[in-house]
Amino acid sequence: MQRFEFLGRFARNRGALVGAGLILVVALMAILAPVFFPTDPLRIVGLPELWPGEDSEFPLGTDSLGRDILAMIVHGARATLLIGLFASAVATIIGVGVGAIAGYFGGWVDEIAMRAAELFQTIPNLIFVLTIVVILGSTLSNIVIAIGIVSWTPIARMTRAEFLALRDREFVQACRSMGMSDFRIILTEILPNALPPVIVLSSLVVAGAILFESAVSFLGLGDPNVASWGRLVGDGRQLIRSSWYICAIPGIAIMITVLCLNLVGDGLNDALNPKLRDR
Amino acid sequence: MTINVSRRVFGAGVLAVGVAGASRGAFAQGTPRRGGTLVATWGGGEPQACYVPAGGGSSPTFSSSKLFERLAKRNMDGSFEGVLAESWKPSADFKSYTVKVRKGVKFHDGKDMTVDDVVYSVSEIWKKYAVASALTDFAGIESPDADTVVFKYNNPTPEFFFASTLCSPVAYIVPKHVYAGSDPVTNPANNAPIATGPWKFKEWVRGSHFEYVKNENYWKKDEPYLDRLIIRYVRDPAGRAAAMEAGDIHIGVFNPVAPPDIKRLTGTGKFVATPKGYEEAVWSTTLECNMRNPIFAKREVRQAIFNAINRDFIAKTVYYGYARPGTSPIYSPNKEFFTADTFKTPFDPKKAAALLDAAGFPKKADGKRFTLNLLSAGWFPENGKVGAYVKQVLEDVGIGINLTVPDRPTSIKRIYTDYDFDLAISNQANPSEPVPSTTQYFTTDGILKGVPFRNASGYSNPDVDKLVDRIKVETDPAKRKALVVDFQKVITQEAPLLPLVELESITLASTKVQNHSNDPNFLAASWGDLWLAS
Numbered sequence: 001m002q003r004f005e006f007l008g009r010f011a012r013n014r015g016a017l018v019g020a021g022l023i024l025v026v027a028l029m030a031i032l033a034p035v036f037f038p039t040d041p042l043r044i045v046g047l048p049e050l051w052p053g054e055d056s057e058f059p060l061g062t063d064s065l066g067r068d069i070l071a072m073i074v075h076g077a078r079a080t081l082l083i084g085l086f087a088s089a090v091a092t093i094i095g096v097g098v099g100a101i102a103g104y105f106g107g108w109v110d111e112i113a114m115r116a117a118e119l120f121q122t123i124p125n126l127i128f129v130l131t132i133v134v135i136l137g138s139t140l141s142n143i144v145i146a147i148g149i150v151s152w153t154p155i156a157r158m159t160r161a162e163f164l165a166l167r168d169r170e171f172v173q174a175c176r177s178m179g180m181s182d183f184r185i186i187l188t189e190i191l192p193n194a195l196p197p198v199i200v201l202s203s204l205v206v207a208g209a210i211l212f213e214s215a216v217s218f219l220g221l222g223d224p225n226v227a228s229w230g231r232l233v234g235d236g237r238q239l240i241r242s243s244w245y246i247c248a249i250p251g252i253a254i255m256i257t258v259l260c261l262n263l264v265g266d267g268l269n270d271a272l273n274p275k276l277r278d279r
Numbered sequence: 280m281t282i283n284v285s286r287r288v289f290g291a292g293v294l295a296v297g298v299a300g301a302s303r304g305a306f307a308q309g310t311p312r313r314g315g316t317l318v319a320t321w322g323g324g325e326p327q328a329c330y331v332p333a334g335g336g337s338s339p340t341f342s343s344s345k346l347f348e349r350l351a352k353r354n355m356d357g358s359f360e361g362v363l364a365e366s367w368k369p370s371a372d373f374k375s376y377t378v379k380v381r382k383g384v385k386f387h388d389g390k391d392m393t394v395d396d397v398v399y400s401v402s403e404i405w406k407k408y409a410v411a412s413a414l415t416d417f418a419g420i421e422s423p424d425a426d427t428v429v430f431k432y433n434n435p436t437p438e439f440f441f442a443s444t445l446c447s448p449v450a451y452i453v454p455k456h457v458y459a460g461s462d463p464v465t466n467p468a469n470n471a472p473i474a475t476g477p478w479k480f481k482e483w484v485r486g487s488h489f490e491y492v493k494n495e496n497y498w499k500k501d502e503p504y505l506d507r508l509i510i511r512y513v514r515d516p517a518g519r520a521a522a523m524e525a526g527d528i529h530i531g532v533f534n535p536v537a538p539p540d541i542k543r544l545t546g547t548g549k550f551v552a553t554p555k556g557y558e559e560a561v562w563s564t565t566l567e568c569n570m571r572n573p574i575f576a577k578r579e580v581r582q583a584i585f586n587a588i589n590r591d592f593i594a595k596t597v598y599y600g601y602a603r604p605g606t607s608p609i610y611s612p613n614k615e616f617f618t619a620d621t622f623k624t625p626f627d628p629k630k631a632a633a634l635l636d637a638a639g640f641p642k643k644a645d646g647k648r649f650t651l652n653l654l655s656a657g658w659f660p661e662n663g664k665v666g667a668y669v670k671q672v673l674e675d676v677g678i679g680i681n682l683t684v685p686d687r688p689t690s691i692k693r694i695y696t697d698y699d700f701d702l703a704i705s706n707q708a709n710p711s712e713p714v715p716s717t718t719q720y721f722t723t724d725g726i727l728k729g730v731p732f733r734n735a736s737g738y739s740n741p742d743v744d745k746l747v748d749r750i751k752v753e754t755d756p757a758k759r760k761a762l763v764v765d766f767q768k769v770i771t772q773e774a775p776l777l778p779l780v781e782l783e784s785i786t787l788a789s790t791k792v793q794n795h796s797n798d799p800n801f802l803a804a805s806w807g808d809l810w811l812a813s
Contacts, residue, residue: 048596065596065667065668137685220686224683238517238539239537242543
């Protein structure tokens, strides 16, 4: 019953519905990529710089080396979504952990945790990501870690604020007086109540992570063994005056995906905070 | 006017490279027009300092060569011409060279250039920094009188080698009164040089440009024709193309714009593109095997790697035809030493597979023979594309490849300091004289941990070392050439490092710019003779 209510509220936001639908398509594309294009998408298969439609074998054309852009877009969806989801997971785990501890315990623990968060916030995000990738080496997992490390601070601050608001409520005090351990109170009592806004924020981190990955790949620091949308944009940059479609096609893919993720985030916000919407 | 006494011509052939699609011509018409400001750029970034005593790569060579001068230069027809030297002559045993130094040359601060400056430059700058690896046999320099210096060597030194050393980029004559008693590497004058050239340093706006002004007291009475020379740095090739199109930049050397833009800009009729002016600095994209990996112990394995690669595809697709397949460690524009008669590793995947099978690396159950780390140096975007291609073709013959394309500092560290690669794609630029630029990639004494652009493969072969030692001291040009031909045959068969393609560097200039691309290393020429048509 409650679940249907949630879906109903989510569906009331038309944009969110469209966004969720398109994300589903991208996800299916990612899952079914090896079915449609069983060979390595980075293989050189045709003449270089074929325009979309010029050769029916390559509906979206080929890049400067003669690689099939459609195959790279479809396989790139995998890398893009994987990076988005995992980076968001890393950021959420770090952010919720730090924020919960800081908000619940307060005092010097809070001071240290928040000063650390501020330290991370003062470093420009993209430069920090690039630095970590350059030092650790440009593999997919390192890029995920790097994006996670720069994206956790807003989640930590949000979680901390929720915890500050909830930790002195009656139900928490009741738990405390019953002798429940701090760990259990955090995990089973406060966290479920603090989670809705965090989920919304995490969904936005997915979108942010995709943009970070695209920027890293665009600058040529992505994993060269993996097809990714950002890298395709970066490779096509040199040819923007003559073969602009090489940049444009993956650019549109990135734009649509990130827009959809933001719409889904809005929908989640409506669904999880119904009072906020009606106000 | 200039007097050019020394002209022992080695190889009379014209050094120009034949290229498809590039326009040719004299790039000069009528009498020079005086005055005006020329804005130039190049296909790279801003240098670390205006002048780097140890060379520091093409960027500081480009910025410093307009200010400083060398003792000699090479001409397009292959002849040598004195610049700050008037002539040079070997002794009968070829163990010393007497050089007449030009008189009446003043530094930009008004002080006379004397033999003391030459002695100081050679013994303190050349020997220690600029051309140290070419002066291993150097025994000292003396000045018997006020216009003569004598270079002394421990062993016989070929004339071509000696003249090439005088012509080396950054083998400059620096002012002793500015540099003596200081550490030349950190001397503040490196960022505001005082020298003898046609251009005087005015200012360096970091992140933007150098401004040089006409040297009114230049020893060549007519030069420079222009009043001002600006070297501007634009980070992005597309940005350079836009600036040239807008008329903000007149000339760009060393591939200033992306290949598709070359055609677009020359098509307007307002620009010319030429591959001339790089004959003494021919670039290549190379592939090297790390001999520290036991997989490469047999040379058949190394040959198989090259057999698996279609160099013609790389030249045509990655470089849009502005490259040609490499066949020898000495490049084809080198009229003195190049030979086509080398061991060939043509594109033949079947042969590559057969060689690998025979070498004891059959395909295993997973379809792979072994897996290698391929490092593509990220300083040129094309290297990453070559890496992607090489990965594909090697995987086709059953070699698993992990490709990485690190940025410039990481690439230099991993290839030349940590030796952290199995296969590396890098680049080199070589003059005609093979010693030491070319040979140090293959000799044991070229294995210098931490020194970039040396023998990183770790290839060490006493026969090659002996051969190079003979090339160093052979003073008969014909015999010397025969030795260099042997060297090319051995290296192409051994295949520790071979060029995949020789690159065609392109200069793009407005049709207004006259007298450009008239030096076999135009990027490092003084540019005193350039002028702008109205």
